[in-house]
Amino acid sequence: MDDMKIELVPEHIKKIIPYLPGKPLSEVERELGLKDVVKLASNENPLGPSPLAIEAIKKHINEVNLYPDNGVYYLRKKLASILNLSMEQVIIGNGTTDILGDIARTFLGPEDYAIVADQTFLVYRLAVQAVNGNLITVPLKNYTYDLPAMAKAVTPHTKLVYIANPNNPTGTMVTGEEFDRFLNSIPEDIVVALDEAYYEYIQDPAYPDSFKYVREGRPVIVLRTFSKIYGLAGLRIGYAVAPEELIRYLIKVKCLFNTSHLAQVGAMAALDDHDFVTKGKRVNKEGYQFLSEELKKIKVEFIPSVGNFILLILQEDPYKVYQKLLRKGVIVRPMKMWNLPQELRVTIGTHQQNLRFIKALKESL
Template sequence: MKIQTRSVIESIFSYPLGDSPEEIKEKYQLKKVRKMSDNENVYGSSAEVKKAISQCIDQLYLYPDGTTAKLIKNLASFYQIEEDRFLIGNGSEEIIRLLTRAYLNHGDEAVMAATTFPRYESNVIIEGGQAITVPLLNGVHDLESMYEKITEKTKMVFICNPNNPTGTIVGKAELLHFIESVPANVLIILDEAYYEYVTTDDYLESLPLLKKHANLIILRTFSKIYGLAGLRVGYGMMDSSIVKELHKVKEVFNVNQIAQAAAVTALNDQSFIEACAEKNAIERAFVCEQLLEMGVGFFPSQTNFIYVYSQYPVSAKLITKGFIIRQMKLQGFEDAFRMTLGTREDNEAFLYVLKEALIERAV
């Protein structure tokens, strides 16, 4: 007899991780693969991070600081906001989980985009909540329609800005109007994992809104531009009353000591972050220009990845040539995928194979 899981779990699928680089190499008999699927920083992390990690090696027998005090102190100084507004998580994904754990009752609703980071929906369902999804409008959050979905059952709204997987942003004025319109008893969870990659002036600087809107929660991470994806450190900025509630449901030692030390060091090397952002912007413009010349569709990105869509099946060819991208469906198109921007060499090689695939399909 099968041991029965909770009924809500039955509708959830595991996060699709795909084949590893080694598996792709073996499967297609390749000498080299380029991993362009997980939005990691191709330029790595600050050189200072290795030094910080080495200094922790002799203290691995000790539990980490459960209060993450040093990292919070550094973040508070960096952003010039109060220390009691911070919560550090094992990636910002953990904070999403803690929010649903702390605030959702069975049957409560959470509004989100239909095409966005899938763990919002998963965590809502796990807690017995109802995920109310709203289709994107030209790859962008449709905030007007999302607002219309808010009812007396709504407990939280998720906005990924820039959005994963489309890379798009919500305009400054539109997002501000939305935040000011949402009832004060509904949490607004603004996921800004790719904040540091944004270059447009039409992006809302959300931090100044924290004092005015006690229901606003801003999530950021060290996994993307800081290059610490392997250590899992994210953080939320919010009203101190919400921080207190989340402390009740979080694990005691949720962020290990190596991760904490690395994050402090990475935060203090802003010259590295600025260099990565500049290189990314150059490569993003280059790849987008080449895609336009090829006649390949894509959403305008403000991140370190681009969501590409085509009338022809091309992603399979990319994978067989060693380019690991994230395949995703888009209604009305034969093929769609998300590709992480790489170095110029990576991007040129990717574009060459993509062009080959298009030519083959056109013949």
């Protein structure tokens, strides 16, 4: 392709290193000749989808001849009422990934810079590169977002900062106090995308009250998802909350009909599934306790996590360990692409899955 006389693709698109998804579970099982492969690679919900969401999807399945509601009226209204915001402060996306891309498309021009952490969710970087924006990457400090360093990296050209709280893949969080200090140390006209995909798992009272900034009218866009605690990653639906003016701009670039009717009704029902959410939090907490105790016993270093995943720091080559685990039917994620060459990320599963992982890990080190 590079040799073609007519340049089909601009340089900034050629330069993008694409996100490499894992193989489908069924394909891994077919290749390995295994039946019960456990996927602990994508921070999905090990309990399956919210049962109330499934019920609602079944009930509405015959309505898919119609286009979905592009304004996502009922879900925005419901979220606004639960979150004590106005529906004009809420936008719905095809997963938060969709909105993360829209944020770059809305706020970045070719002269503008976005600040991202070096070892974080890869979508931020991809979103900026796709719109030919410029990137400043700031390394983590002790596996945690270094907000003072990110504030120092701001220049007059900075328009946007992406922050994952907690960070994926490290599982560390920044506190409300730290975030306050950060916001107060940067110019007021920089948009901050605060990605709280794992919000519901957090138990630490020092976690930021991020809607406070939205109510104050600060240019903060808080993103949350139905992919994690509600178990709806395959439906593709998430939301963002921001001051009304920012939401109005985001709506201008949003892809038409970006969330399906079934995703909308599923998400509405999931919001009422309090038992499922409570169970998800409990299983995650117990799973974290179990895994951290077992990892300590076998002297595997890990970063304390507030999310539904744990980052291990290995002495061995993580890719080799990943392959050994794979052959034993446990899929995890080596972190080289995240610039973490000695690390491996594992999602916290059900107790049975965690047992499988620990047994396979012991045999693979």
